[in-house]
Amino acid sequence: MPTSNKYVVNVPVATLWTKPESARDIDKEATTKPLNIEAWLTKMDYDNRLDLCEANRVQSQVLFGQAVQVLEESGVWAKVVVPEQPSKKDERGYPGWIPVCQLTPDADWDLANGPVAVVNSGKAILYSSGREPVMELSYQTILPLQEKGSEYITVKTPDGIGLLKAEDVSMRTGIDNRRKGNGQDIVEAGKQFLGLPYLWGGMSSYGYDCSGFSYSVCRANGYTIPRDAHEQADAGAEIELDKIQPGDLLFFAYEDGKGSIHHVGIYYGDGKLLHSPKTGKTVEIIDLEGTIYEKELCAASRYWQETEE
Structure with a gap:
């Protein structure tokens, strides 16, 4: 494990499992990188979805670019807490397990002390610097803003640099300086x-x-x-x-x-x-x-x- 225990989610949405053995065979598309969240959701019928709750398999989820604190590793799994999700289960943040492949170590990742781009569309495509589609991001994904443009903006990602369409995001001076709505x-x-x-x-x-x-x-x-x-x-x-x-x-x-x-x-x-x-x-x-x-x-x-x- 790297010196720092600060990691960043590197997939569109990482599921926070109760324990490593909570994930089933049918959950493969949700536990890999790249992941295929749509395929996972389509594959599950009502009983499979209900089992996520009834068998206490899933705790929460974490979006692309959100930081987690890794507490320990067990094989291909990491036990983490999510600071942005307050919980009495752990004062450091919501606890659970995420596949190690869905996390990137980054001690310098910072959304608080610089401008950010916030996805406001229901979903938004992240593009490479060459404007090739890379992945689809969820509503409320927040990434460090690197450069503003009229059509595209440049953001930092856990995997490097990416582009988002300006129409899909709002830009703020920091994660704590977002507009307060009514x-x-x-x-x-x-x-x-x-x-x-x-x-x-x-x-x-x-x-x-x-x-x-x-x-x-x-x-x-x-x-x-x-x-x-x-x-x-x-x-x-x-x-x-x-x-x-x-x-x-x-x-x-x-x-x-x-x-x-x-x-x-x-x-x-x-x-x-x-x-x-x-x-x-x-x-x-x-x-x-x-x-x-x-x-x-x-x-x-x-x-x-x-x-x-």
Whole structure:
């Protein structure tokens, strides 16, 4: 292992597995480099997808260019924590296992102290310096900005230098200097994924789980929130249920709202919920009235703030 334990994800989206043996034969396309995330998702039927949750196989996912801290290596696997995904499971970041081949050591990788490019399109193609397609990147992939251009911008990647179309990104002075959106901005960020199939552990525009969806659209608006729903409920500003506004996160608990939190969605407004429901369903907007969600609604939390344009 290199002197530094700082690594960077070098595939479009790396899945964070519970343990090395969690990955199945059917998951090969998700555990290699290059990986084929679309082939993996297409190959899995309902039962295969449900098993990711039921067998506790997957914890989360990490996007291209996100840094992880490697704690140990075991064969072709690395135990890591993800600093950008706050979690009470580990104060250093969300823990899990990623194939070593999907990580590049880079002690100097830095998104905080220089300009960055943020993918705002649902997906964006990363091109080589010769403008040949290299890979498809997820929404909210963030890379160090090297040079601005009218049609293409130049970015640093874990594998060298690449190009992104200017229309697919926004440019910021640093990862901590992203624009802070308001509640309606959070709603609009989520609406673009209507119809996207649910994926347990999903943290990319290839598929979100419920808390991955709320995490991503909040992150897109400048707010880094905890990874898991029950922690999202605790970390934001508590909002009384009769005072909720669009963009607030709504939380749902077993036992008609009296038990443990198991789901999170975004308040759309007009009594509606925008969320990524469960395996076999897609991101949707529904009326809360008359649903199980109305009975299980237990808390609301706000991360957004009013903004002036």
